[in-house]
Amino acid sequence: xxxxxxxxxxxxxxxxxxxxxxxxxxxxxxxxxxxxxxxxxxxxxxxxxxxxxxxxxxxxxxxxxxxxxxxxxxxxxxxxxxxxxxxxxxxxxxxxxxxxxxxxxxxxxxxxxxxxxxxxxxxxxxxxxxxxxxxxxxxxxxxxxxxxxxxxxxxxxxxxxxxxxxxxxxxxxxxxxxxxxxxxxxxxxxxxxxxxxxxxxxxxxxxxxxxxxxxxxxxxxxxxxxxxxxxxxxxxxxxxxxxxxxxxxxxxxxxxxxxxxxxxxxxxxxxxxxxxxxxxxxxxxxxxxxxxxxxxxxxxxxxxxxxxxxxxxxxxxxxxxxxxxxxxxxxxxxxxxxxxxxxxxxxxxxxx
Amino acid sequence: xxxxxxxxxxxxxxxxxxxxxxxxxxxxxxxxxxxxxxxxxxxxxxxxxxxxxxxxxxxxxxxxxxxxxxxxxxxxxxxxxxxxxxxxxxxxxxxxxxxxxxxxxxxxxxxxxxxxxxxxxxxxxxxxxxxxxxxxxxxxxxxxxxxxxxxxxxxxxxxxxxxxxxxxxxxxxxxxxxxxxxxxxxxxxxxxxxxxxxxxxxxxxxxxxxxxxxxxxxxxxxxxxxxxxxxxxxxxxxxxxxxxxxxxxxxxxxxxxxxxxxxxxxxxxxxxxxxx
Ligand SMILES: Nc1ncnc2c1ncn2[C@@H]1O[C@H](COP(=O)(O)OP(=O)(O)OP(=O)(O)O)[C@@H](O)[C@H]1O
Ligand SMILES: [Mg+2]
Numbered sequence: 001x002x003x004x005x006x007x008x009x010x011x012x013x014x015x016x017x018x019x020x021x022x023x024x025x026x027x028x029x030x031x032x033x034x035x036x037x038x039x040x041x042x043x044x045x046x047x048x049x050x051x052x053x054x055x056x057x058x059x060x061x062x063x064x065x066x067x068x069x070x071x072x073x074x075x076x077x078x079x080x081x082x083x084x085x086x087x088x089x090x091x092x093x094x095x096x097x098x099x100x101x102x103x104x105x106x107x108x109x110x111x112x113x114x115x116x117x118x119x120x121x122x123x124x125x126x127x128x129x130x131x132x133x134x135x136x137x138x139x140x141x142x143x144x145x146x147x148x149x150x151x152x153x154x155x156x157x158x159x160x161x162x163x164x165x166x167x168x169x170x171x172x173x174x175x176x177x178x179x180x181x182x183x184x185x186x187x188x189x190x191x192x193x194x195x196x197x198x199x200x201x202x203x204x205x206x207x208x209x210x211x212x213x214x215x216x217x218x219x220x221x222x223x224x225x226x227x228x229x230x231x232x233x234x235x236x237x238x239x240x241x242x243x244x245x246x247x248x249x250x251x252x253x254x255x256x257x258x259x260x261x262x263x264x265x266x267x268x269x270x271x272x273x274x275x276x277x278x279x280x281x282x283x284x285x286x287x288x289x290x291x292x293x294x295x296x297x298x299x300x301x302x303x304x305x306x307x308x309x310x311x312x313x314x315x316x317x318x319x320x321x322x323x324x325x326x327x328x329x330x331x332x333x334x335x336x337x338x339x340x341x342x343x344x345x346x347x348x349x350x351x352x
Numbered sequence: 353x354x355x356x357x358x359x360x361x362x363x364x365x366x367x368x369x370x371x372x373x374x375x376x377x378x379x380x381x382x383x384x385x386x387x388x389x390x391x392x393x394x395x396x397x398x399x400x401x402x403x404x405x406x407x408x409x410x411x412x413x414x415x416x417x418x419x420x421x422x423x424x425x426x427x428x429x430x431x432x433x434x435x436x437x438x439x440x441x442x443x444x445x446x447x448x449x450x451x452x453x454x455x456x457x458x459x460x461x462x463x464x465x466x467x468x469x470x471x472x473x474x475x476x477x478x479x480x481x482x483x484x485x486x487x488x489x490x491x492x493x494x495x496x497x498x499x500x501x502x503x504x505x506x507x508x509x510x511x512x513x514x515x516x517x518x519x520x521x522x523x524x525x526x527x528x529x530x531x532x533x534x535x536x537x538x539x540x541x542x543x544x545x546x547x548x549x550x551x552x553x554x555x556x557x558x559x560x561x562x563x564x565x566x567x568x569x570x571x572x573x574x575x576x577x578x579x580x581x582x583x584x585x586x587x588x589x590x591x592x593x594x595x596x597x598x599x600x601x602x603x604x605x606x607x608x609x610x611x612x613x614x615x616x617x618x619x620x621x622x623x624x625x626x627x628x
Contacts, residue, residue, distance in 0.1 A: 018487045019480075196473035203472035203483055204458075204465045207451070211459050214448035221408050222526060223434035223463035236469055278450070 024198055038191075045183045053179035055295060060186035061247045062287035064193045066271040067280065068240030073269070074277035075201060076233035077213030078127050082120075082139040083268040085146035086238050088260030090116045090245025095163040095255045096156060105169035109246045116242025117235040119146070124234025128227050143262055150257040162256025169250055182251055189247055190284070193240055197280050200236075209233050210278070270319060274326045276333030285334035293318055360419075361386035361562055362407075362530050367416035369402055369586075376402035377413065378586035384530075384579075389556050389563045391577035391594075393570070395606060398583040400566045401443055404532045407564075408440055409433045420530065435463050439528035441519045443535045443566075449508035453518050456507055457493060460525025461486040493524050497551060513544040520551060524559075531555065533565045537572055545569065549576055574598065582606065 025031045044056065069083050080086075094112040097103040103111070123142035130138050150157050157163065168177035169185060176182045200206035208229045211219035220226050249255045267290060275286020294315045301311045330337055360383035369377040376399045384390045392400050405411040407418055409430040418426045425433055439460070448456050465486055471479035494503050497517050502510060507518055516536060523531055536552065537545045549572055555561050567573050573580060574594040582590040582603050590600040597603055 018491065019484050022483060022487060199475035200469060200472040203475055203479060204462060204467040205469045205472045207455055207459055208462060210451055210455075211448050214450050215446050217410065217430075218442070218446040218448065219459070220430035221410070221434055221440055222459050222522065223431050224459070225429075225431045232469060 022202065024202070041187055045180065045187065048180075048183075050179050053183045055291065057179060057182055057186050057251055059288050059291045060183070060190045061244055061251060062268075062271065062291050063190050063284045064186075064247060065241050065244035066268055066275065066287045067193050067197055067283040068237050068242075068244060069268050070272045070275075070277065070279070070283045071197065071200075071209070071240065072233055072237035074272050074279065074282075075206070075213060076209040076230065076237075078124070078230060078233060079132070079136050080139040080142075080234075080237075081136055081262065081265045081269065082123060082142040082146070083241060084260045084262060084264030085143045085150075086116050086120055086241040087245035087248065087264065087268075088146060088150055088255070088257070089119050089238075090242030091249040091255045091260065092150065092157055092163065092245075093242065094246035095166045095249045098167050098250075099163055099165055105167070105250055106171075109243055109250075112246035113239040113243040116245065117239040120238025120241070121231050121235040124231050127230045127234065140262075143265060147257060147261060150260065157257075160257060162254060164254040166249055166253045166255070168253065176250075186247060186251075189243070193243075194280055194284070197240075201280070205229070205232070213278070267319070270323050273323055274333055276335030279333070279335040281338070282333050282335030285338065289322070289334065290319070293322065359386075360384055362420050362564075363418070364403065364407065365417045365419075367403065367406055367413045367418070369399075369406055369411055369413045375586050376411075377406065377416075379416075380583065380586065380588050381416075382581050382588070382591075384562060384564055386562055387556070387560055388578045389552065389565060389576055391573045391580045392564065392566045392583060393568070393573055393580060393597075394583035394589075399586040400583055401534055402586075403583070404440060404534055404564070404566065407433070407532060408438065434526060437526070437529035438532065439523035439526035439530075440532035441516070441523050441534060441536055443538065445512075445515050445519055447507045447515060447519055447522070449506075451507065453494070453499060453503045453505055453507055453510075453521075454487075454490065456518055456522050457490040457525045458486065460522040461489060463526060464489075489527075490525055493521050496524075496554070497521050513540055516540065516544075516548065517551075520548070524555065528561055531561050531563045533563060535566050535568065537567060537569055545572060552576060570598075 020026065025034055045053070048056065065083070065087055068086075069080070072078050072080055090112040093115045094105070094108040097108040097111055098105060123139065126138035127135050151160055153159075168175055168182075170176070174181070176185050197206075201210065208219065208224045209232075211222070211224055212226055212229055212233075216226050219229075245260075248259075252259075271286035271290045272283060273286070274289050275284065276282025294311075297314055297318055298311050301314065326333060363381070363383040365381045367377045367380045369375075378399075380399065380403060382390070382392070382403075392403065394400055402411060406413045407425075409425075409428050409432065412427050416426070417424060420436055420438065423436070425436065428436075448459065451459075465482055467479045467482055471482075475483075494500055497520065499514065499517060499521065502514060502518075507515060510518065520533070520536060523533075533552065537548050540548065552563060552565065553576055556563050565573075565577060577594060580591060580594050580597040581588055582597060582600070584602075584606040589602045589606060590597050592600070
């Protein structure tokens with residue numbers, strides 16, 4: 001028929017090779033959308049003010065961390081409340097390597113990922129025997145143990161004061177010491193994490209993760225070594241989370257234990273639940289939602305006299321309400337809501 | 353009988369399996385010839401599924417030996433058994449409900465692929481070629497099972513009969529030497545049963561796959577299997593060609609006795625008591 005229609009409507013596209021059918025963004029429309037998103041993100045980096053960029057950096061770093069957590073919780077079905085601690089392992093590793101040993105950021109960042117992957121792999125061992133609530137308790141133990149080390153291993157971690165004077169990343173004469181410069185670093189990290197995960201979950205290893213989540217017995221009888229893949233999932237997840245921790249350390253230029261406590265773990269679980277468990281894009285939406293929520297609330301509070309004092313209480317309450325709201329109304333999160341909206345407009349103006 | 357055992361591709365010898373006080377298998381032996389369709393029948397709770405689970409490595413028998421092509425596979429982990437070319441379906445469909453039909457079948461290709469986490473994350477060159485190559489194998493199976501129209505559907509949303517077919521597809525994607533099917537036609541209407549019987553026959557004849565089939569529908573069993581073993585109370589009470597088995601007085605008794613479940617349950621409890 002007409003190619004204009006095929007271009008506009010994704011349902012009208014027909015693929016002639018499997019390779020084309022297996023592409024991440026199989027339709028021209030989807031590719032155009034990605035190009036627009038990338039362009040908008042770059043334009044934002046060039047034009048936005050310092051305050052907006054600092055928020056964007058927080059969102060971006062959280063997005064990488066949430067994506068890492070989603071690999072484990074959403075895609076592999078292994079619930080963890082040690083997210084805060086794993087972020088901390090990455091942040092402290094990078095902080096230590098750059099401040100005490102003088103390792104450049106570009107080496108410290110992957111090193112932080114690898115160290116966190118090793119730690120995550122070890123604390124993932126109980127998942128071989130424990131499921132559901134019992135695994136949650138085991139990861140809670142990991143959170144508590146690691147937090148204890150952050151506070152008490154003073155020569156390495158600086159104790160409750162933490163490590164400060166962390167250097168901003170530098171690439172020759174280019175120093176990422178402004179929100180704007182850091183924004184492009186964060187953006188690159190988000191893009192890499194998103195692309196890597198999207199690829200992972202359309203190929204053999206990632207499919208094995210999802211299979212374990214859906215039906216571990218069936219996974220084992222088609223030849224998936226469930227034990228090995230569970231540990232691998234812990235390691236992959238922790239690698240990404242550790243890298244996010246390092247990104248956070250070199251953005252804040254300081255690390256201290258309260259940034260990596262149990263409340264942080266819960267906050268990240270909130271992100272992946274609200275964004276959408278087991279979806280790459282949902283991790284980004286959830287991170288944005290949770291990071292922007294308090295800012296939006298504060299803005300509202302400023303315009304309503306009298307409640308300004310209670311903003312902190314309001315923040316906690318709003319977080320809880322948002323999670324409960326999503327669990328009841330759309331357990332598959334923002335990613336699903338967004339897909340429904342797209343589906344609606346793809347067929348618009350026809351109902352079906 | 354001896355001749356069968358000598359040339360068997362797959363055999364289980366003297367399997368004993370109990371769960372606490374419940375005896376699931378009490379010394380069962382079967383020998384399956386290469387290229388045949390071997391049916392296992394028996395009343396509810398006879399131990400048929402337990403036997404397949406022991407073969408898959410999901411249950412570990414307390415006694416006995418399972419061999420595949422001369423190799424002892426007793427107590428091997430399920431994923432290792434799969435690697436040796438044993439695939440199966442489950443009585444209560446066990447699909448990856450959140451994944452598409454395609455992805456479910458691609459999981460059947462797991463043992464034939466190499467790509468790890470890094471290959472996947474990069475998805476370039478070798479890893480990409482591997483995905484495409486295996487996708488082609490999967491598409492052949494999709495054609496064979498006539499499920500082209502649902503290949504991108506999430507399996508959890510499919511009707512029961514189609515899910516059964518997808519599960520067969522996933523097992524086929526393993527390219528098994530031995531295919532274990534646990535009641536593949538249960539709960540189907542006549543037409544679906546006929547389709548499924550035709551698929552099983554084709555798999556056996558055209559792909560040369562040895563099939564071990566648990567089935568309650570005697571008509572199907574008589575039609576497609578070359579050899580039948582009858583289990584009751586965890587014991588093999590008869591075996592032979594379908595005609596031989598049908599005429600066997602033990603079999604008739606076991607099936608007629610099915611109504612008196614309460615008595616049988618009581619007997620089983622007594623049988624399970626440790627002998628002083
Ligand atoms: N995992 C288990 N734990 C405890 N008992 C079990 C388990 N699996 C099977 N059994 C028991 O072993 C016996 C044999 O069960 P099995 O499922 O093998 O029977 P079956 O022949 O497949 O029956 P059906 O025709 O109903 O599927 C039953 O008494 C069952 O309750
Ligand atoms: Mg059964």
